Amino acid sequence: MINNHRHQDSAPLNGDPLSRKAESLLTEHRLQIAKGWLAKIIDEIEDLATLESFPTQTSIRASVDVLEGLATALHDDRALIEFEPGGLYYEKSATLGLVGSGRSSDLMAVARSMQALEDSIWEMMIGAFRRDDRDLLRLIMRLRRALTGVSMAAAEACYARANSELDRMAHTDALTDLFNRRYLMRELERHVEIFKRYHHPFSIIMLDVDNLKWLNDTYGHATGDAALRHIATLMRNSIRDVDFACRYGGDEFVILMPETEKRVVEIVAERISASLQKTKLKIDHSLLTLEVTVGSASCPEDGTDSEHLLQEADASLYRLKAAKNRGGNVTAGGQLTG
Known part of the structure; x- marks a missing residue:
């Protein structure tokens, strides 16, 4: 009708x-x-x-x-x-x-x-x-x-x-516009397979924002979010085009670096850590220091399994964090230097 x-x-x-x-x-x-x-x-x-x-x-x-x-x-x-x-x-x-x-x-x-x-x-x-x-x-x-x-x-x-x-x-983190954890795990698995087939090494850098909780509690979550976005921008500017910068969790980031050996990734991790800690985040009329801790792990030296590599990077990060709390120094790989 x-x-x-x-x-x-x-x-x-x-x-x-x-x-x-x-x-x-x-x-x-x-x-x-x-x-x-x-x-x-x-x-x-x-x-x-x-x-x-x-x-x-x-x-x-x-x-x-x-x-x-x-x-x-x-x-x-x-x-x-x-x-x-x-x-x-x-x-x-x-x-x-x-x-x-x-x-x-x-x-x-x-x-x-x-x-x-x-x-x-x-x-x-x-x-x-x-x-x-x-x-x-x-x-x-x-x-x-x-x-x-x-x-x-x-x-x-x-x-x-x-x-x-x-x-x-x-595959993108909404806050930072970096790759998210799902994408990281997919790429990690892919690079593990590449290593097993062609013996191409790769490394990961894990970064933790030490004072994010303090920023959130003192200045509010908007400031904490601004800090995370700021770190994401600095990370993007500090890596190669072939590297993958990802937000791993609330205050943790991971960088996946193809064709990168252990001795190289530790140097890169130290450089990124120093660069991040030199920058200041402007909040109202204050300049805030972003305190970060960086760890790393490499395939094959630290393992040939994605989960194990993440655990090793996390362990090296927390060894460095513990040493900082004691006033000591360690490399981004978690080795004591004095």
Whole structure:
């Protein structure tokens, strides 16, 4: 049923002979057109997995109803509103898209299915009209196919961009914009496998903000958050493009450094620690020192398992922290120097 109240100022059109003939074709042969659509989709089935996106009985019924709506729209402008959101045929058309299993390729599968339905409509019309009318319809069909390709490309690009952004969000710490713990664990496992296959060493640096709790308690969590963002920026500026800076926990950060041996990572860790502790965080009219402790671990010297390497880096960090509390000195690898 058409919602006449939504376009009361739009009167039905009698239509020319061409539109009346097209309406009659769609009305009388809608089942044949739907069967032609199914035949085209069947021709594309290459394996059992493709059957997952095959139209259901509900979508076949919907295609017949949509064809009836298209026939009405050929002579009555008011029917067009029913193909807009909230309209009768919009809802039925939506049913045609409820196929597939949610994979990234389903968007293209639905687009191809809709193209097959349109082709079935054009084939019916072209076969029934006069020569001049057929030439016009073929021209329109060719143009529509080209425009469908444009729409499919644009939709696929939009879909890919949305997926890319979701993937970025899933692996990024919201506060610091560094990689998060999930991403770190994935990369650690990957580098462990690289070492086992090709014997490429790598190292990690673990950094702990010693006075974050004091900053939060004294100046508020907004100040603590500012300190974490500040440290994240300094870390990004202190590492190579091939390194990964990650927020590991509340006040802990980890840097994964591919192709880096133990003797090198300890030097880098000392440099990063010194650089961070030289900087001041400006809060209101005060300059606050960020107190950090840095530990490190290397593959293969400290282990060839991701969890064990993190434990070793954590242990070296806390050996350094304990030594600092006693007034002693240790390297970023946790070795006493005096």
